[in-house]
Amino acid sequence: MRVWWARCLVAALAVVAAASGTAAAGPARAGQDTEQGVEFRSGEVTLHGTVTAPAGTARRRRPGIVLVHGSGPETRAKYRVEAQAMARSGFVVLSYDKRTAGYSLTQRSYPQLADDALAGVRVLRGRADVDPRRVGLWGFSEGGWVVPLAAARSAQVSYVVLVGASGVSPARQSAWSLENRLWHEGVAGSLLRTVPVTGTRFLTDAGLLPEADYDPLPALRRVHQPVLALWGDDQQSPPAESAVAIGKALRDGGNTDVTLRFFPHADHKLRTSSDGFQRGEHVVPGYVETMASWVAGRGHRTNDALPHQARRSHALVPLPHHEGPAAQAAAFALMVVSFAAHLLKEWVRRLRRRPCAPGAGRAPRWLAATGLATLLGFLGYLAFVTMTLTPGPVLGHRPVFWLVLQLLAAGTVLAAVATVVSWWRVRASVPGRTGARLGLLVLASAVFVPWALFWGLAAL
Template identity: 45%
Template structure:
């Protein structure tokens, strides 16, 4: 049936009048919550009663120009497309509200519906990645949204998606073992628990189940940021009216790719045309491609246990730094070679771990250097230092037992506290 439908679409595309070769732009402004947003309507010149499409951004900072090429492609197919600059007020790496972003999209929908060339009953929303959470949420709030298009949308919570994506990135770099587990689980759970990861528990399923509008969901089979197989299954099982398509050699943004990580010139063949034909003539029945395979399923990011709160982790970190620095700074009291080793290895291990943590958060593991037996050299070095801390702690305990010195006792306390801390963060794991 799909082959017949595609053949019919090709015939219609060949026999239909050619769309205008260029697009006309119109500047618009609209407001939400006291914030004025600016955009551009890209539409075929001279068009009337056109369907409209509001493009909702993916995560991060975006301007309207990031989506202009697609808007122009849609305009050539007879669609008036509104692209706009994403808000900066109230949106950052550590703070954002999908509810506010959805209301921004709805304000854009109302601005587009007022355009004279647009049919107000045929205006919908398009959302990429993070927009795949936001666009359905906007549609669920308004009867003025006629349809929804998503690219690389998630059926799982943001924290769960991020954990899956982080592990993909690290494994691509050849990493395995404790660092991968720490980065994709422990570090992320601490970010969520500490409030540094916005909207971590947003559940898209109730919103999807509430939609009455037709939904066109599109995924790249080689997506490494969104678990595509799970997303297709969740959308298929949650939506009342859906068209779900998977492009075999496409990545997260439906760009052509070889492995999901590189981005070749151009979009997946058929993507732009499919959106144009679907928006102009939404089908009345549901259909879905088979979910693409995933190397592994995503895993839920569990809340922090009673012994894991972020404030406690920070307190332990400060204590370790103070305890290891205490011995060389305080000269009164007996000295011992194991204590000198303990303070040196302890400080290097803790500070080295902090540097690795920052590099992982900023660059998804890039910049950590060569990988040996599944571990980048800096991580391997910190693990070896951690073993040195354990050995030096035993030696310092013997020295403290002999001298019962406060100077040695503080260093020993640091070594004792270091062991469970290092186990928790994977420094003493395989």
């Protein structure tokens, strides 16, 4: 009999879940909380998530909150610490795996991600243990751009919590973050502009930084729900600038229920951190408690003083046509082919033990070798810095690898001058094919100089 009643109860819960777009798995214990797997639809995509709730039977319905991810292929596992901390503070929390359809490093749509968040809101509103009048959205980092879009479109969102949100565009925020990281690593000089500014402008114009120019302020002006925005010692989103921009946009839209709070000794995600760069494992004390009190209406709604922000972000202007990705790709291909072809020709000549033609001696070989090494080394080093966010060994505030590349670039220019001089001296005796090959090499050198200036290899 008890088994029959248990089956009926499970079936009833499944019906409720299905009515709200979910298909629930059986609950499993997670410390003092309970976790329940769910599936729900957002358009044509099925999303998988976990509902984390306080253990025990609540005498009254609890507030619900949907966690909206930061950038990248985020999964619910990355937010389990936050979900469990919020559940212990009385929330029923939905975390879910970010969609893979339509989302990648080079493709994403914030309105589409907002649809996913609203689908999660419907899941919580359909649960018997959740107060449907108190279901909100929590947006971290990239989620700080997504959540206002969702909240502005649906009255079912009761409140908004933003963590590490940026009040500037993704491209501008990315450049500021990269500059902060390099500065923290002790870097000064041209690399501080090359990677954060020039590199971000190039990726934006090449279409490799999705939603790069998204302006978050119009959506914020349409948000009328209560908003709690939180920052730590943020080194990824400019905290002072973002707080001012977000607060002003909300107030310009007529929203007077705006609370801005700052937590020292916390990183971008409000995990404990000594400097904002080191990533912590535990949520900073007071963060979740502040959020719970605020949602319950017991927390104060006055704003903290703005934190110190050492460097301001800067707007990024598009590259001119002659410096754009197409021109850069053509110039890079011309230089690589010219330098490599000359080295290959010299290698074949040596294998066949043929004499060196007039004008095609040591200087052109040095030009081709140093030029090719600079190009390929620059490409590899830029990829390394971008992916690892570390410059490698630093000597006198200059990364050692960057100094080597700058020396190679200087050697390429000197070798180009030497090549032109030696060719000019014997121009009357230079064979036609050798002259054409040297001409192509000099042309590549002429392209190399503005290229090196553009990417900071010829600057201090």
